[in-house]
Amino acid sequence: MAQSSKGKLNYRCPMCFFRDLDIDMFYDKDKQEYYCLRCQYTGDEKDVLAKNELIRMKYGKMMERITDFD
Numbered sequence: 167m168a169q170s171s172k173g174k175l176n177y178r179c180p181m182c183f184f185r186d187l188d189i190d191m192f193y194d195k196d197k198q199e200y201y202c203l204r205c206q207y208t209g210d211e212k213d214v215l216a217k218n219e220l221i222r223m224k225y226g227k228m229m230e231r232i233t234d235f236d
Contacts, residue, residue, distance in 0.1 A: 180217035181207045184224075 179202035182189040191200040191207075191214065201208045209217070 177211075177214050178218060179205060179207050180209075180214060180221055181205045183218065184221050 177191045177200055179187075179189045179191050182202060182205055187204070189202055189204050191202050193200050197208075199208050199210050200214050
């Protein structure tokens, strides 16, 4: 995706990311919040980071090979 008008860092929308969509959020300098054009989610940096951490539980074992199913 293009990097124009993005905030300091490229944050993924937590609501879209939960549905396996990789959508970048835009930053509104006046309101000091991030927003998603696809799902209309808005939140400050702290809220976005907290929700993205919750979603990372979904991919916690992604790099491990699971061989024991007992």
